[in-house]
Amino acid sequence: MAECAVDGTIKVTWTIENDYPLVVEVTGQTTGGGELAGLPSQIPATSGNGNTSIAATQTAIPVGSASASLQVSATWADGHKASATGRVSLPGECTPPEKPVTPVAPEISQSEECEVNGTVKVPNTEGVRYLWKGEDVSGKTFTGPLDGVIEVEVKDGFVLADSAKTEFPVTVPAAEVCAPPEKPVTPVAPEISQSEECEVNGTVKVPSTEGVRYLWKGEDVSGKTFTGPLDGVIEVEVKDGFVLADSAKTEFPVTVPAAEVCAPPEKPVTPVAPEISQSEECEVDGTVTIPEIEGVSYFLDDERLEPGTYEGPADVTITAAALGGYTLTGTSSWDVVLTEAKECEDEPTTPTATPTGTPSGTPTPRPSYPPLAYTGAGDTGPLSLLAVGLLGLGGGLVLLKRRKGSRA
Structure with a gap:
């Protein structure tokens, strides 16, 4: 049987038969053109009434050949030899059959790296052309960004296989911009x-x-x-x-934290000077009176003086200080001098005998005056206002003075 091959040449398929119940060995073959394929070295023996046959193909016979021939020589197992020749007429023209083809999808590689675009690798498949916007791009590789369709065009002599695709959508987005290093x-x-x-x-x-x-x-x-x-x-x-x-x-x-509340502004106050009263009477001490003033305390030797009247004798300094919420104006320190009371003179008496002899030279001391006593109301005791009088023969009053600095 002769037929057109896909490559445009003629192909002939030969059938070789053994009609004897012994294996026959093929010892040679000759063709009238082309190439022979598929002829075995032995043909099996017959079995029963039928012949044993094998097939061989003679290909690549040029178009225009009038005929094709095949001569086969063989030897049976019993030593018998024979040869046979076959010949077939060939057609003058040959139209090869269409070959089915399945286009392969392009290979799309999306990039995982910033600022590196993905790619599209177009295959090179027998029997088809791959078109991008009408241009044959078979076997080429493209770098994105891309967005479109690669179409398939079938070449002559080929036909699309069942379920084969003719379009391949392609999308390769632009690469992301690399972020700067942190x-x-x-x-x-x-x-x-x-x-x-x-x-x-x-x-x-x-x-x-x-x-x-x-x-x-x-x-x-x-x-x-x-x-x-x-x-x-x-x-x-x-x-x-x-x-x-x-x-x-x-x-x-x-x-x-929240700010502290401001204390109210201090109120100015002017202390009143203690009132000093010197006694005009004998054996009656003078006095000093401490006033009661809002916002003011009076002090002597760091001890507070309650408002009231105090008896001398004394030679001291009394100071004033402001209480909380007040501020002093004016004078705040006063020197207080209360002299010792004069001794009352005794009434005349009957003269006594004048002692004779020399005095002992040691005068009889007069008792010390007690501290200035507090005469005003309250529980405050006597103050340490010292005015000590020492009396001797022919002597007078001696004051031991003590002054204190002003209190702030």
């Missing part, structure tokens, strides 16, 4: 200023640092200043493209 950043602690003034609250000054956001209860407060009272934590959020430096903090506790 820059290390160290958040700066907020500046906390506690107030030293009453009724003035402290403040928190939040910095504005490149690469971070400062958050107070979830709100971005970078670069802002807040007035207390405050108690909480300012958190740090790192922006894209930045990374925290080693040992950098991400939280800053903030405590600004």
Whole structure:
């Protein structure tokens, strides 16, 4: 049987038969053109009434050949030899049959790297052409970005196999831009200023640092200043493209207590001088009277003097000091001198004999005067106002004076 091959040549298929019940060995073959394939070295023996046959193919016979021939020589197992020749007429023209073909899909590789585009590798398949916008791109590789359809065109002599595709959508997005390398950043602690003034609250000054956001209860407060009272934590959020430096903090506790209430302003007060009364009577001491003034206390030797009247003798300094909420104006220190009372003279009596002889030379001392007594109301006892009189023969009053510095 002769037929057109796909490559445009003629192909002949030969059938060789053995009609004897012995194996026959093929010892040679000759063709009238082309190439022979498929002829075995032996042909099996017959069995029963039928002949044993094998097939061989003679290919690549040029178109235009008038005929094709095959001569086969053989020897049977019993030594008998024979040869046979076959011949067939060939057609003058040959139209090869269409060959089925399945186009292969292009290979699309999406890039995983930034700033590196993906690719499309178009195959090179027998029997078809791959077209991109009408241009044959078979076997080529393209770099994205791409978005479109690669079409398939079948060449002559080929036919699409069942379910074969003729279009292949291609999408290769543009590569992403690489992010810059992360820059290390160290958040700066907020500046906390506690107030030293009453009724003035402290403040928190939040910095504005490149690469971070400062958050107070979830709100971005970078670069802002807040007035207390405050108690909480300012958190740090790192922006894209930045990374925290080693040992950098991400939280800053903030405590600004409420300002203290201011004390009321001090009220000015002017102390009144103690009233000094010198006695004109013998054996009656003079007095000093301490007034009662709102916002003022009087002191002697760091001891408070209750308002009232005190008896001498004395030579001291009395000072005034302001109570809380007051401030003094005017004089606040006074020297107080109360001389010792004069001794009353005795009435004349009957003269006595004048003693004779020399006096002993040692005068009889006069008893010391007690400290100035407090004569006013209250529980305060005598003050340590010293005025001691020493009396001797022919002597007079001696005052031991003691002055105190002013009390602030």
